Amino acid sequence: RRGLSSGVTASVVQPSKHRRPADESIREEAARKLHSNGAESHGFSAKYVPFNAPLDTEEEYSLDEIVYRSRSGALLDVRHDMEALKKFDGEYWKNLFDSRVGKTTWPYGSGVWSKKEWVLPGIDSDHIVSAFEGNSNLFWAERYGKEVLGMNDLWVKHCGISHTGSFKDLGMTVLVSQVNRLRKLNRPLVGVGCASTGDTSAALSAYCAAAGIPAIVFLPANRISMAQLVQPIANGAFVLSLDTDFDGCMRLIREVTAELPIYLANSLNSLRLEGQKTAAIEILQQFDWEVPDWVIVPGGNLGNIYAFYKGFHMCKELGLVDRIPRLVCAQAANANPLYLHYKSGWADFKPVKAGETFASAIQIGDPVSIDRAVYALQKSDGIVEEATEEELMDAMAQADLSGMFICPHTGVALASLIKLRNSGVIGKTDRTVVVSTAHGLKFTQSKIAYHSKEIEEMACRFANPPVQVKADFGSVMDVLKKKLASFGL
Known part of the structure; x- marks a missing residue:
């Protein structure tokens, strides 16, 4: 009787008349409502074409084909039937997308699948594999913006607050859903494979586990955090730890998927x-x-900077907004091939041998999506900036001290923002969004090393190590009085 005071009668909760039958799943409920509402696809469709191909290209592929490159070896892109989408004006799309936020109707409770018509319009909702990813927090970084940068309109898009703790969930729900569809169409696919610096393997393993699809993961040995390593292991993936870097893992997974019926899940695959x-x-x-003025995205394999451009560009082309933001791609100085390419005036691209960096997920010297990234930056009047190890770790620590808990890759983006503010490129009143790509809890080892001042040749200016104190009242009071005095109390 706990919680019921004397004289109070507990009312019986009546079942909602809108509640689905007990033997009906949310997928079945969604299908029933779709049928009863007379909803239809309006003929929306998408296909693969060579990246940046002219509108009248004759080379195209169905999304149901297992193909990763064009006949000439170029990257592919997913091209939507924009004429069909343009039959509906910008206000229609705004209202439709807004109406789906925060709902549990399958599959629209997902931030990705709430835009299904713009993502994978032809897939049956019953084939979708989703953890209702997306809809991540857009955080006003008030204190950090004002105290560190003198800005009052700085925002952080926390894409790492997601199912597996990184933005990779947004792409993996689409890719694994399509694989699920292909397997149900009896295509000869045994499983899905990827090379990874940590986050891709975590996302792939989780979504494959949800669908009952085998996942095969190639990881560079001793180059990812323990938190990242345990995720694919826990989700049942077959994990190969290889004595090479990410670029070596990528070369091997390409060769393997060319020989075996394993679907390639890396960003070479444009579905993600x-x-x-x-x-x-x-x-x-x-x-x-x-529309914000600037969006800053950490860059490694470089698919994400193009994805952001593509999302903004579609909104402009379909009349939801009248412009797009300027994009900044932020790289670690120890793995900076795009930055060097940008500084050379976009002369011939040269891969680099990526050095060690705390931003391990972007420790890539030969990015797959280099052409996509250059295109996105040129079309958005974009910029590339870099951050040293000390700069990115200091930026991460400062952000944490202002109430955030970010990953080193977000530290790269914030350190790049500091440089662009100091040089006057980004103004104090510019509305700026920094994309945080992963959860800080995946990178506690680097944070501990920083705050313990264990990193060689790094001052760790914002370290906050714990104080060892004897367990007696006098010792505790002495330490606290000294600390309070430092506050001016």
């Missing part, structure tokens, strides 16, 4: 970018369809 682009659309939604 269709999910990742929804983060850009979400940012516009969260600003009530107002």
Whole structure:
């Protein structure tokens, strides 16, 4: 009787008349409502074409084909039937997308699948594999913005607050859903494979586990955090720890998927970018369809910077907004091939041998999506900036001290922002969004090393190590009095 005071009668909760029958799943409920409402696809469709191909290209592929490159070996892109989408104006799309936020109707409770018509319009909702990813927090970084940068309109898009703790969930729900569809169409696919610096393997393993699809993961030995390593292991993936770097893992997975019926899940596969682009659309939604001035994205394999461009560009082309933000791609100085390419005036691209960096997920010297990234930056009047190890770790620590808990990759983006503010490129009143790509809890080892001042040749200016104190009242009081005195009390 706990919780019921004397004289109070507990009322019986009556079942909602709108509640689905007990023997009906949310997938079945969604299908029933779709049928009863007379909803239809309006003929929306998408296909693979060579990246940046002319509109009249004759080379195209169905999304149901297992193909990763064009006949000439170029990257592919998912091209939507924009004429079909343009039959509905910008206000229609705004209202439709806004109406789905925060709902549990399958599959629209997902931040990705709430934009299904712009992502994978032809897939049956019953084939979708989703953890209702997306809809991530857009955080006003008030204190950090004012005290560190002198800005009052700085925002952090926390894409790492997601099912497996990184933005990779946004793309993996699309890719694994398509694989699920292909397997149900009896295509000869045994499983899905990827090379990873940590986050891709975590996302792939979780979504494959949800669908009952085998996942095969190639990881560079001793180059990812323990938190990242345990995720694919826990989700049942077959994990190969290889004595090479990410670029070596990538070469091997390409060779393996060319010989075995294993679907390639890396960002060479353009399906993932269709999910990742929804983060850009979400940012516009969260600003009530107002466009920020700048969006800063950490860059490693470089698919994400193109995904953000694609999301913003679709919104402009379909009349939801009248411009797109300027994009900044932020790289670690120890793995900076795009930065060097940018500084050379976009002369011939040269891969680099990526050095060690605390931003391990972007420790990539030969990025797959280099052409996509250059295209996105040129079309958005974009910039590339870099951050040294000390700069990115200091920026991460300062952000944490202002109430955030970010990953080193977000530290790269914030350190790049500091440089662009100091040089006057980004103004103090510019509305700026920093994309946080992973949860800080995946990188506690680097944070501990920083605050313990264990990193060689790094001052760790914002370290906050614990104080060892004897367990007696006098010792504790002495320490506290000294600390309070430092506050001027």
